[in-house]
Amino acid sequence: KAGVTQTPRYLIKTRGQQVTLSCSPISGHRSVSWYQQTPGQGLQFLFEYFSETQRNKGNFPGRFSGRQFSNSRSEMNVSTLELGDSALYLCASSGDRDYSGNTIYFGEGSWLTVV
Amino acid sequence: GENVEQHPSTLSVQEGDSAVIKCTYSDSASNYFPWYKQELGKGPQLIIDIRSNVGEKKDQRIAVTLNKTAKHFSLHITETQPEDSAVYFCAASMYSSASKIIFGSGTRLSIRP
Numbered sequence: 707k708a709g710v711t712q713t714p715r716y717l718i719k720t721r722g723q724q725v726t727l728s729c730s731p732i733s734g735h736r737s738v739s740w741y742q743q744t745p746g747q748g749l750q751f752l753f754e755y756f757s758e759t760q761r762n763k764g765n766f767p768g769r770f771s772g773r774q775f776s777n778s779r780s781e782m783n784v785s786t787l788e789l790g791d792s793a794l795y796l797c798a799s800s801g802d803r804d805y806s807g808n809t810i811y812f813g814e815g816s817w818l819t820v821v
Numbered sequence: 822g823e824n825v826e827q828h829p830s831t832l833s834v835q836e837g838d839s840a841v842i843k844c845t846y847s848d849s850a851s852n853y854f855p856w857y858k859q860e861l862g863k864g865p866q867l868i869i870d871i872r873s874n875v876g877e878k879k880d881q882r883i884a885v886t887l888n889k890t891a892k893h894f895s896l897h898i899t900e901t902q903p904e905d906s907a908v909y910f911c912a913a914s915m916y917s918s919a920s921k922i923i924f925g926s927g928t929r930l931s932i933r934p
Contacts, residue, residue, distance in 0.1 A: 710864075749865075749910065749924040762921075796864055809855065810922065812864035 708733065710799050710813035718819045724785040727816045731778050731799030737761075738780040739810065740772060743794040752795075755780055787820045794818075823848040825913050827925030835933050840901055842928045844911035845893040851913040851923075854887060854894050859908045859927075868909075869896070898930075906932045 711730040719725050731738050740752040751764040755774035772782040778799075784791055794817055798810040824847045834840045846854075852873035857865035871878045871885045871894065878885050882901075887894040894913075898905055908929050914922035 712864075748926045751922075809867060809870060811867060812857070814864045 710797055710811055712795075712797050712813035712816050714816060715814065716817045716819075718821060719787050720821055721787055721789060723787050724783060725787060725818060726781055726783045727795055727797075727818075729780045729782075729797030729799075729813060731780070731797075732801075732811055735799035735801050735811075736778050737800040737810075738774055738778065739798045739800070740780070740782050741796040741798065741812075742766070743796055743815070744792075749796070752782065784818075789820050792818060792820045823851075823913075823921075823923045825911060825923045825925045827911050827928060829928060830926065831929045831931070833931045833933055834901055836901055836903060838901055840898045840905070840930055842896045842909055842911065842930070843893060844895070844913075844925050845891075846913040846923070847892070848913065848915075848923075849892065850915055853914050854885070855912050855914075855922075856885060856896050857910045857912065859910065861907075865910055901932050903932050903934065906930060 710732055713728045737756045739754040742750045742752055752766055752770055753763045753772050754761045758774045769785045774780045794815045796815045797813045800810040825844055827844045832840055855870035856868050858868045859865040869880050869883050869885050871887050873889055876887055882899045884897040908927045910927050911925040912922050
């Protein structure tokens with residue numbers, strides 16, 4: 707069974723540009739969450755999507771957005787990039803089994819560098 | 822708000838010795854406690870988890886203990902090996918939503934040869 711797949715793995719962008727990151731969850735998983743990981747802030751929750759609807763959102767500015775497609779694949783977009791957006795962006799998927807717990811599985815991440 | 826504190830932030834042990842990482846959580850409604858291992862350049866990988874209806878779980882050299890009364894849980898790695906070197910994250914959540922999972926700040930474990 708394939709794991710969570712994220713593309714691209716590495717990218718460099720210039721301040722002011724925008725970026726789109728893609729995530730394919732584990733087959734059968736309907737919940738996709740996004741996290742930002744930086745050395746100073748650890749793992750910060752961005753948002754979660756379930757059945758194409760944003761279910762929860764973390765404390766990030768509106769420049770950070772996402773969406774989920776009918777096949778559960780998800781994308782996140784960051785507009786007007788700032789230097790501080792340089793981070794590892796992690797996608798995680800979950801089977802969302804309410805009565806059995808929510809084990810989430812992470813992808814390898816997308817390394818974004820803003821210059 | 823909900824919080825998970827993790828200690829120590831760095832840990833160095835001799836190969837073959839045991840390593841213990843401790844976490845405390847604030848939300849008494851938390852009932853699921855996973856541990857993740859993150860190697861350099863990779864995403865976090867689930868290594869073991871425990872639910873609130875058990876006090877201990879073991880998987881080969883790894884064990885996790887949970888004390889719900891004190892709201893703390895620990896990861897124990899025995900007979901450490903060089904490949905155990907990584908950053909370890911604890912987390913706490915409720916069943917109802919994956920987005921409510923709260924992560925600790927991480928422990929960088931180094932195994933000395």
